[in-house]
Amino acid sequence: MPSLEHIANVIHVWLNNTFSPFWATLFEFVIVGTCIIGLFAMLGLVLIMMERKVSAWMQLRLGPNRVGPVGMFQTVADTLKLMVKEGMTPDGADKFLFNLAPFIAMIIAMVVMAPLMFAKNFQIWDINIGVLFFAAISSVSVIGILMAGWASNNKYSMLGAMRSGAQIVSYELSAGFAILSIVILTGSLRISDIVNSQADGWWIFKGHIPVWIAFVIFLIAVTAETNRAPFDLAEAESELTAGFHTEYSGMKFALFFLAEYVNIFVVCAVGATIFLGGWQPLHFGTGTKFNEIMDYIPSSLWFIGKTFFLIFVIMWFRWTFPRLRIDQLLNLEWKYLLPISMFNLLLVTLMAIMGWHF
Numbered sequence: 001m002p003s004l005e006h007i008a009n010v011i012h013v014w015l016n017n018t019f020s021p022f023w024a025t026l027f028e029f030v031i032v033g034t035c036i037i038g039l040f041a042m043l044g045l046v047l048i049m050m051e052r053k054v055s056a057w058m059q060l061r062l063g064p065n066r067v068g069p070v071g072m073f074q075t076v077a078d079t080l081k082l083m084v085k086e087g088m089t090p091d092g093a094d095k096f097l098f099n100l101a102p103f104i105a106m107i108i109a110m111v112v113m114a115p116l117m118f119a120k121n122f123q124i125w126d127i128n129i130g131v132l133f134f135a136a137i138s139s140v141s142v143i144g145i146l147m148a149g150w151a152s153n154n155k156y157s158m159l160g161a162m163r164s165g166a167q168i169v170s171y172e173l174s175a176g177f178a179i180l181s182i183v184i185l186t187g188s189l190r191i192s193d194i195v196n197s198q199a200d201g202w203w204i205f206k207g208h209i210p211v212w213i214a215f216v217i218f219l220i221a222v223t224a225e226t227n228r229a230p231f232d233l234a235e236a237e238s239e240l241t242a243g244f245h246t247e248y249s250g251m252k253f254a255l256f257f258l259a260e261y262v263n264i265f266v267v268c269a270v271g272a273t274i275f276l277g278g279w280q281p282l283h284f285g286t287g288t289k290f291n292e293i294m295d296y297i298p299s300s301l302w303f304i305g306k307t308f309f310l311i312f313v314i315m316w317f318r319w320t321f322p323r324l325r326i327d328q329l330l331n332l333e334w335k336y337l338l339p340i341s342m343f344n345l346l347l348v349t350l351m352a353i354m355g356w357h358f
Contacts, residue, residue, distance in 0.1 A: 004122040004300055032124055036110055040262055045075045047261040050308075051315055058319045079254070087250035090153055097151035102248070102255035104144035109262040112137050115191045116269050119279050119300035123192065130191035131183055134270060135176055138225075141263070142168045145244050148256070152247040160243030163233045163326060168225050170333045175221035177341035181207075181214040181348040182274045195278040202277035208356070210347040215275045217341055222267035223314050224329070226260060230321040231329055264311060272306035279303040 011031065015024040049064070049072065056063025064071030089095055115130035117123045127133055142165050149161020183189060185207060186197045197203075203211050224231035245256045272278060279299035283291045324332070350356075 003298065004119040008122060036113060039113075040106075040110070040258060043262055043265050044258045045079070047265065047311065048075045048078070050311070051261075054312065054315045055319050058316070082251060082254040085250040087252050088247070090247050092153035093247065094151040094153070097147050098247075099252070101144050101148035101151060102252045102259075104147065105141060105259040106255050106262075108137060108141045108144065109259045109266060112263075112266050116266070117191055117195055117273060117278050118303055119298070122279075122300070126190065126192050129189045131179055131189045131194070131274075135172070135179065138263075138266075139168075139172055141259075148248070149244040152244075154247050157244050157246045160246070164227055164244060166326075167227070167231065167233060167329060170330060171221040171224040171231075171337075174217050174333060174337040174341045175225060177338075177345050178214040178218035178221065179270075179274060181211060181345055184345075184348055184352050185211075191273060191278075194274055195280060198277035198280050200283055202275065202280065202282070204275045207348070208351065210344050210351060211275065213340065213344045214348070215271070217337055217344070218271055218275070219310070219313065220337065221333075222271065223317055224333070226263045226267060226314075228264065228314055229318040230323050232323060233326050233329055264314060265307065268310035268314065269303070269307045271310050272303065276306045276310075277302075278306075 012028065015027055018024070019027065052063045052071075052074070062071075064074035067074045067077050089098055112134055114125040115123065115127055115133055145164045145168075146161045149157040149159075149164075152158070182194060182203055185203060186194045188194060188197075198206075200206075204215055207214075227233075245253055248256060279302050281291070281294035281297060281299075281302055283294060
């Protein structure tokens with residue numbers, strides 16, 4: 001089976017041999033954009049079904065089991081329902097911002113995917129500040145949420161948006177410090193360099209206890225950043241109906257819903273890349289028989305497997321822990337996670353200077 005790298009190279013060579021450089025580049029942009037949109041649609045279907053099946057498994061029930069084999073087409077039916085539902089705009093809403101907010105959420109989720117390495121030598125944009133690019137662009141997502149809450153002219157939407165803004169801005173600090181730990185050990189902000197540095201072992205194994213601490217903090221922080229339970233204060237149904245998207249319906253609501261699941265995939269992909277080696281196989285040392293066997297598994301499967309493992313862990317959180325209050329949520333970040341992250345960053349820096357990692 002040809003690798004993703006081989007397929008990309010064949011298309012690149014054919015376009016450059018057939019068209020002028022301008023048109024070849026333009027067609028490549030169109031192909032990449034189409035593939036990302038297709039990936040979004042597929043992720044929405046797969047992750048929503050996975051969420052339902054995981055929750056059913058943890059609650060000792062079946063989950064969707066009527067539409068299609070073992071309920072596989074339930075999410076397709078829900079998508080069709082949302083597509084034909086009428087999109088309502090409240091009378092007192094700022095119509096331009098109200099309609100723009102869902103698209104901002106989706107566009108940001110798309111752009112953040114640019115530096116990710118989906119397989120060996122398969123990347124949309126190998127920018128030399130890939131980690132900084134991810135942190136900077138993902139932080140803009142709060143603008144779409146605040147815009148949706150304010151433009152809806154609804155007190156529940158506004159409260160949900162303000163909660164979400166405070167939550168995302170707060171937990172970005174801990175997530176950033178956790179990522180910086182690996183940047184210090186690697187010495188590079190480029191995603192490809194971080195992945196290549198784990199050819200002889202993933203940082204989760206090479207970095208000792210400080211990297212484990214950073215990994216746990218990262219998982220907690222990105223769960224809060226994506227407004228997932230037990231940190232879903234922005235959408236607390238018992239208090240704020242549906243939070244910042246209370247007034248949204250039809251495809252505008254579907255875009256917010258899809259952006260949430262795509263963001264889960266993106267943050268888990270980043271976690272898998274930085275801490276678990278991305279597409280790198282599981283290697284211990286160099287030149288062992290075990291490493292040769294692991295190399296037979298395609299790099300894209302390694303990346304997808306690690307990413308979906310982290311997605312499963314985040315879904316596990318949802319069906320295990322009760323929702324926090326807003327004061328508990330902010331106390332957890334500012335009084336516990338942030339100080340621990342800062343101290344842990346000092347430990348990692350000392351470890352990198354002294355060369356105490358494997």
